[in-house]
Amino acid sequence: MADALTxxxxxxxxxxxxxxxxxxxxxxxxxxxxxxxxxxxxxxxxLGFHIMxxxxxxxxxxxxxxxxxxSGVAIMATGMVLIIVSRNIDLxxxxxxxxxxxxxxxxxxxxxxxxxxxxxxxFQWLVALVIGLxxxxxxxxxxxxxxxxxxxxxxxxxxxxxxxxxGTVWLMSSGAAVSGLQTEFxxxxxxxxxxxxxxxxxxxxxxxxxxxxxxxxYNRRQRQRFGFPVRPxxxxxxxxxxxxxxxxxxxxxxxxxxxxxxxxxxxALEHGIIEPPGGLKVPLGFPWPVLLVMFATLAMTxxxxxxxxxxxxxxxxxxxxxxxxxxxxxxxTIMKTFILMGVLCAIAAxxxxxRLNGATLNVGQTDELYVIAAAVVGGTSFAGGIGTIPGAxxxxxxxxxLQYGLxxxxxxxxxxxxxxxxxxxxxxxxxxxxxxxxSAR
Amino acid sequence: xxxxVAAQPGRAPLVEMRNIRVAFGGVHAVDDVSIALYPxxxxxxxxxxxxxxxxxxxxLSGAHRADSGEILVDGQPQAIGNPRDAKALNIECIYQTxxxxxxxxxxxxxxxxxxxxxxxGVLDDGAMEDATRRVMGRLNPKFKxxxxxxxxxxxxxxxxxAIARAVxxxxxxxxxxxxxxxxxxxxxxxxxxxxxxxxxxGLGIFLISHDIHDVFDLSDRISVMYHGRLVGTVRKAxxxxxxxxxxxxxxxxxxxxxxxxxxxxxx
Numbered sequence: 071m072a073d074a075l076t077x078x079x080x081x082x083x084x085x086x087x088x089x090x091x092x093x094x095x096x097x098x099x100x101x102x103x104x105x106x107x108x109x110x111x112x113x114x115x116x117l118g119f120h121i122m123x124x125x126x127x128x129x130x131x132x133x134x135x136x137x138x139x140x141s142g143v144a145i146m147a148t149g150m151v152l153i154i155v156s157r158n159i160d161l162x163x164x165x166x167x168x169x170x171x172x173x174x175x176x177x178x179x180x181x182x183x184x185x186x187x188x189x190x191x192x193f194q195w196l197v198a199l200v201i202g203l204x205x206x207x208x209x210x211x212x213x214x215x216x217x218x219x220x221x222x223x224x225x226x227x228x229x230x231x232x233x234x235x236x237g238t239v240w241l242m243s244s245g246a247a248v249s250g251l252q253t254e255f256x257x258x259x260x261x262x263x264x265x266x267x268x269x270x271x272x273x274x275x276x277x278x279x280x281x282x283x284x285x286x287x288y289n290r291r292q293r294q295r296f297g298f299p300v301r302p303x304x305x306x307x308x309x310x311x312x313x314x315x316x317x318x319x320x321x322x323x324x325x326x327x328x329x330x331x332x333x334x335x336x337x338a339l340e341h342g343i344i345e346p347p348g349g350l351k352v353p354l355g356f357p358w359p360v361l362l363v364m365f366a367t368l369a370m371t372x373x374x375x376x377x378x379x380x381x382x383x384x385x386x387x388x389x390x391x392x393x394x395x396x397x398x399x400x401x402x403t404i405m406k407t408f409i410l411m412g413v414l415c416a417i418a419a420x421x422x423x424x425r426l427n428g429a430t431l432n433v434g435q436t437d438e439l440y441v442i443a444a445a446v447v448g449g450t451s452f453a454g455g456i457g458t459i460p461g462a463x464x465x466x467x468x469x470x471x472l473q474y475g476l477x478x479x480x481x482x483x484x485x486x487x488x489x490x491x492x493x494x495x496x497x498x499x500x501x502x503x504x505x506x507x508x509s510a511r
Numbered sequence: 512x513x514x515x516v517a518a519q520p521g522r523a524p525l526v527e528m529r530n531i532r533v534a535f536g537g538v539h540a541v542d543d544v545s546i547a548l549y550p551x552x553x554x555x556x557x558x559x560x561x562x563x564x565x566x567x568x569x570x571l572s573g574a575h576r577a578d579s580g581e582i583l584v585d586g587q588p589q590a591i592g593n594p595r596d597a598k599a600l601n602i603e604c605i606y607q608t609x610x611x612x613x614x615x616x617x618x619x620x621x622x623x624x625x626x627x628x629x630x631x632g633v634l635d636d637g638a639m640e641d642a643t644r645r646v647m648g649r650l651n652p653k654f655k656x657x658x659x660x661x662x663x664x665x666x667x668x669x670x671x672x673a674i675a676r677a678v679x680x681x682x683x684x685x686x687x688x689x690x691x692x693x694x695x696x697x698x699x700x701x702x703x704x705x706x707x708x709x710x711x712x713g714l715g716i717f718l719i720s721h722d723i724h725d726v727f728d729l730s731d732r733i734s735v736m737y738h739g740r741l742v743g744t745v746r747k748a749x750x751x752x753x754x755x756x757x758x759x760x761x762x763x764x765x766x767x768x769x770x771x772x773x774x775x776x777x778x
Contacts, residue, residue, distance in 0.1 A: 381634065389611065
């Protein structure tokens with residue numbers, strides 16, 4: 071990217087000088103143009119549906135609902151990126167979610183109480199959560215072992231997983247739905263119960279701003295330490311400002327999502343507040359699922375770009391032989407991607423079961439398709455070696471916005487699927503075209 | 512013309528491979544081959560397609576296990592089971608395919624599998640780029656594209672990245688498999704110059720090549736393989752390129768070949 075500063079930026083098709091200058095400026099900020107484009111697409115989709123709905127779609131409550139609905143798929147998509155980048159696939163994620171969600175429900179209502187840890191035990195939910203995460207890791211690890219060490223193609227192993235794990239859900243509960251989870255656990259699902267409130271939301275915004283600025287300064291120092299070319303100062307300031315504005319803006323949106331009027335009245339009564347005319351406004355702030363998505367995105371991006379593990383995943387995806395000849399333990403690397411996927415499925419399962427206050431037989435069903443679609447729309451290539459985690463999260467948001475926007479405008483669900491399918495193919499077609507144009511020089 | 516003839520008295524070999532055998536199914540890709548490499552020496556390894564050169568050398572670089580035989584480094588028997596073992600012994604291999612991860616940049620490739628990390632195991636990309644800039648400064652001073660995926664580099668630049676990997680980690684034994692096959696004349700000259708330079712620094716170099724002239728120009732000794740066997744190892748000074756060519760094609764040492772066989776080679 072730094073080369074773009076010294077050489078001509080990007081292949082110049084046509085003689086559009088103005089757009090070239092813009093491209094030069096964009097290159098100076100070292101912004102990932104692909105991600106930027108997706109962000110624009112996301113805003114475009116939302117605006118389109120907003121207009122279609124007569125200006126009703128874009129408001130804090132809807133945006134938060136949309137984000138919560140996308141959270142499970144978004145979290146899993148961060149792991150799916152690494153799986154696809156290393157030339158594998160995981161078709162079993164939806165079924166893993168099903169098994170782990172059922173595990174949470176049964177642990178809290180049945181298994182743990184049998185061991186003397188009843189629903190009234192403080193932190194019983196935490197015990198269930200840890201065991202559930204462990205179950206996710208074990209299932210992922212077992213499939214990863216079969217793929218990496220036994221050498222069975224991942225498509226086959228996880229297709230088997232898709233079928234047999236979904237069957238396992240039925241066997242676990244003898245076909246019954248289970249409900250009644252610990253109240254603390256249900257917060258993971260977000261909603262009125264599971265939002266962190268106004269102050270904490272502003273704290274999150276503040277921490278995010280500090281982190282953004284800190285990271286920019288750190289990166290600049292790192293490059294200066296070796297005398298490498300650095301971004302122009304205006305670009306650094308712009309990036310910092312945009313980053314902070316985004317953090318503050320998102321927090322403001324979350325804090326403009328208020329407690330529903332009925333509950334607000336109840337809240338006022340409980341807290342001895344006299345309700346002002348027009349109703350009491352109690353900001354809800356970020357819901358937990360959204361925070362979990364942010365955390366998963368950050369943690370997985372760190373793993374993918376700043377740790378050996380991530381480097382090996384990408385190198386393996388680019389050239390498996392080269393990774394092997396470089397002395398990388400490729401099998402263990404592949405197995406780890408599946409363990410990680412299992413853990414992320416378990417987090418998604420926690421959100422799913424918390425929202426349901428239990429588990430049904432079909433929690434997570436067809437999730438694998440949306441997770442894979444999110445990763446692919448987000449720029450992950452099946453050829454291996456290419457894909458980013460923020461891209462996949464944006465991909466999940468794009469897919470969910472389509473679904474949400476269409477159903478908001480009373481489009482029926484079969485039509486939603488038709489649109490989702492077409493968009494998936496178009497996104498990849500567009501990407502393929504762009505890459506071909508980019509490399510043909 | 513046995514191994515003893517070619518050996519340089521008074522110096523211990525850097526590497527000795529003794530009675531190496533590798534079989535794929537029923538086929539002996541390498542059949543009872545013994546060769547030695549001395550410090551500051553270039554040993555050319557030649558032979559036709561499927562002669563077993565690459566397979567032999569892959570047992571030394573850890574890419575393939577030998578079915579039997581012994582590898583001695585500095586006189587000590589060593590078990591080389593994987594590429595990590597070989598690298599730990601300062602054996603570096605530049606493969607014909609270059610073995611680069613196309614989707615990551617030059618520093619990531621140079622340090623692949625041996626990344627520099629700061630405290631807490633975080634990749635230190637700055638330090639790795641800095642080190643890569645230093646090595647590349649020696650190999651290809653014009654190289655500036657440290658942040659682009661190596662996929663978009665030219666053949667010569669990619670070759671330089673592959674060589675930089677071996678040079679940075681202080682190889683003592685370097686294996687170069689067809690290092691000039693994909694290069695233009697200027698880049699070939701650069702690689703030849705580098706081989707001279709490394710040789711002067713006391714490295715031992717295995718040079719595998721189809722190009723008999725390359726081998727003749729650069730090597731001190733030449734080992735010829737034919738259908739998995741070692742035909743013989745000769746000192747360059749003792750033979751002509753035609754002799755070596757005859758060994759490659761006939762699979763016999765010049766003194767064993769009949770007049771008729773030799774005549775057929777030069778119609």
